[in-house]
Amino acid sequence: MSPEPNLFPLGVATGSAHCNRKEERAELTRNVLTGAHTWLWGRRRMGKTSLVEQGLQDLARNRRKVVAATIDLLVVHDVQDLEVRIRTAVERLSASIVPKGRRSSGKLAEAFGALKPEFSFGAMGLGVRLSPPTQAMQGIAEMLLGLDRAAGMYRRRAVIVLDEFQQLGQLESGTARHGPEGAVRHAVERARNVTYLFAGSQRHLLASMFEDEDRPLYRLCRKMTLDRIGAADYRAFMRQAGISRWRSPVADAAIDRILATTTRHPYYVNALCARLWGGERPPSVEAVDAAWSRIVDEDKRVAAGRLVRLAPSQRALLKAVARTRGGVEHPASLEFLSPLRLPTSTGNRARVVLEQEDLIRRDDDGRWVLVDPVMTSYLRSL
Numbered sequence: 001m002s003p004e005p006n007l008f009p010l011g012v013a014t015g016s017a018h019c020n021r022k023e024e025r026a027e028l029t030r031n032v033l034t035g036a037h038t039w040l041w042g043r044r045r046m047g048k049t050s051l052v053e054q055g056l057q058d059l060a061r062n063r064r065k066v067v068a069a070t071i072d073l074l075v076v077h078d079v080q081d082l083e084v085r086i087r088t089a090v091e092r093l094s095a096s097i098v099p100k101g102r103r104s105s106g107k108l109a110e111a112f113g114a115l116k117p118e119f120s121f122g123a124m125g126l127g128v129r130l131s132p133p134t135q136a137m138q139g140i141a142e143m144l145l146g147l148d149r150a151a152g153m154y155r156r157r158a159v160i161v162l163d164e165f166q167q168l169g170q171l172e173s174g175t176a177r178h179g180p181e182g183a184v185r186h187a188v189e190r191a192r193n194v195t196y197l198f199a200g201s202q203r204h205l206l207a208s209m210f211e212d213e214d215r216p217l218y219r220l221c222r223k224m225t226l227d228r229i230g231a232a233d234y235r236a237f238m239r240q241a242g243i244s245r246w247r248s249p250v251a252d253a254a255i256d257r258i259l260a261t262t263t264r265h266p267y268y269v270n271a272l273c274a275r276l277w278g279g280e281r282p283p284s285v286e287a288v289d290a291a292w293s294r295i296v297d298e299d300k301r302v303a304a305g306r307l308v309r310l311a312p313s314q315r316a317l318l319k320a321v322a323r324t325r326g327g328v329e330h331p332a333s334l335e336f337l338s339p340l341r342l343p344t345s346t347g348n349r350a351r352v353v354l355e356q357e358d359l360i361r362r363d364d365d366g367r368w369v370l371v372d373p374v375m376t377s378y379l380r381s382l
């Protein structure tokens, strides 16, 4: 295996594994520093977490006055759990905004007031504990506002990342509408020294949270959309990665094959390259194809599982789109639908569902293609 750092991780990609995203990184860090709250939308596994992590690392390198905490809402199951996680994040951030070696915490006590912070001084530096609030929702807003005051007093900027943010809407069922979303909004509206970053992949849920006038977060945030990494950027990255692995370049034809097969889906680019870069020699086109077949073999069960849950008309349409090389211009046309024996209205409905389910998307040139390259290869093999 390569002695080099892992250039193609399956998890978060930062540092030497992070390809391009220069403009997005600049925009994100600018937003953080100017206090422009941001909601970042990107399809599943498009690189949202990697972008945010990389942006925070860029800031940490250049601006020591920024402190950040990430809360992954995917693992939060109710409002009480959310409160505990936010409290832990606020405690940690508050401790880290106090300059090292400073043993006085008077300003923090003032910032958090009624939340009665307790302080400890140990080998790890300052520790901060906030008492659990009697009412979770109100507590969330108060803690976040306390953090904002504390950051202002020490002239620091704090960043709170709420990843998989659409989950917050799910937490509300059963409790009052706008519950936790309202608490967060209350803090976001008043924030002066904390920047909030919201990331997620479920477009319709997020859009309804951020673009619907009746929802609390309406118009508080700037929107950023994360697309695929450009082919030219990936090419340059892979050439460099080839040289650092084998001291010789990877053939352009092999790189093109990687980009075409994976349709530049960042997760699958990495899954495929991780295998190829484990080889003794730079990959040939044939080696790319062979490694890809193995990936499809291993992952096709997941694809099949999703297919089973679709209605027959949706399955038929998906399969026909997958099998049309280069994508489909008019999936609702008679010409496309009649060989499938689908009436136009049914075909149209199926297309809408497939798009909502994030199974198909429009390519840069407007043609419909599948989102998941493994699903494409699998459906072509049937």
Ligand SMILES: Nc1ncnc2c1ncn2[C@@H]1O[C@H](COP(=O)(O)OP(=O)(O)OP(=O)(O)O)[C@@H](O)[C@H]1O
Binding pocket: 008, 009, 010, 011, 012, 013, 017, 018, 019, 020, 021, 042, 043, 044, 045, 046, 047, 048, 049, 050, 051, 201, 229, 266, 267, 270, 271
């Ligand atoms: N800029 C990048 N350069 C190289 N690889 C990347 C980049 N961004 C993401 N990836 C790769 O893509 C995959 C998905 O990345 P990441 O987990 O950041 O995406 P995500 O959008 O947060 O996914 P999810 O929807 O599952 O939360 C990982 O394999 C990661 O290493």
Ligand SMILES: [Mg+2]
Binding pocket: 048, 049, 050, 163
């Ligand atoms: Mg993520």
